[in-house]
Amino acid sequence: MKLTTTLLGLAMASAAAFAPHASAQSTDxxxxxxxxxxxxxxxxxxxxxxxxxxxxxxxxxxxxxxxxGPVDLTMTVTCDSAVRFAMQGVDNTGDTSFVANRYGLGRTDNDEKIGSATIGLKGVSVDSASGFATTSYNQGETWSESVTPNPSPIPRDGMIGFATTQGVTTGPDAVKDMQGTLEVKAYIAPTDGLTITGEVPLKGNATINVMYL
Structure with a gap:
């Protein structure tokens, strides 16, 4: 759609350029x-x-x-061929986290924040080799030094990927298969600020996006 709109704009500018007494104009x-x-x-x-x-x-x-917790889940990423990618978390609960930059656990019936959660990766292997975590908070322009994930948080305001070499700042390597342990910890807010007169279900919900680099 952007290409179509741009070309249409160029066609209109071209027609105007050949109007009587008009000076020729061009654009790239x-x-x-x-x-x-x-x-x-x-x-x-x-x-x-x-x-x-x-x-x-x-x-x-x-x-x-x-x-x-923690509660551990196995996470696998399988690609058709070697790809450079990173992951980013999305909190689907809205503004419910009791602590900034964590994931929310929903609210009580009295609209109180139940708590927060952290999501991280540890024990990562990429193409059968050790994976070292590296993060970026500027859309991949620069990356942190790659380290052993122990665990490494999946950020909401950045990206995390994995290199095959420790201590590099060149970002994630292209890999075909990745496997690791997703560690989830929940933190319940102090109960003196919660109304617990019946069952209060935890309502955490997050999406992990794979971003191609």
Whole structure:
């Protein structure tokens, strides 16, 4: 659509240029794009559900957050061919996280934030070799030094990828297969700020996007 709109604009400018007593004008059109190699498929074990089970309210802290978990899921990324990619998290719960930059767990019936969650990757292998985490917070212009993920958070405001060499800042390497453990931790907000008169379900929901570089 952008190309069509631009070309239409150029045609109109060209017609005006040949009107009587008009001076000739010209402009350049630059066409850009990117042909990517193979597509990638992402899969999580247990249907992508991190289940923390039943949590007794009397086991929760009243004046500080209570840490639950971790719950581990296996994550695999399988590509048709070697591809440079990174991952970014999207919080589908809106503004429900009790702590900034974490993922939300929803709200109680009284509109109180239930808590927050962290999502990270550890034990990563890429094409049967060790994977070292590297992150970018400027759309891939620069990358952090690659380190062993222990775990490394999947950011909401950046991207995380994996290199096959430790200590480099060149960003993720092109890989065909990646496997790792997705670690999920939940943090329940202090109960003195929550209304718990019945069951309060955790309503965390996040999407992990694979971004081709």
């Amino acid at each position: 059109l630059i066409i850009t794009g990117k042909i990517l190699p193979g597509a990638c498929n992402v899969a999580l074990s247990n249907g992508g559900v991190a289940d923390f089970g039943d949590i007794r309210s009397n086991s929760l802290e009243t004046d500080t957050s209570t840490v639950l």
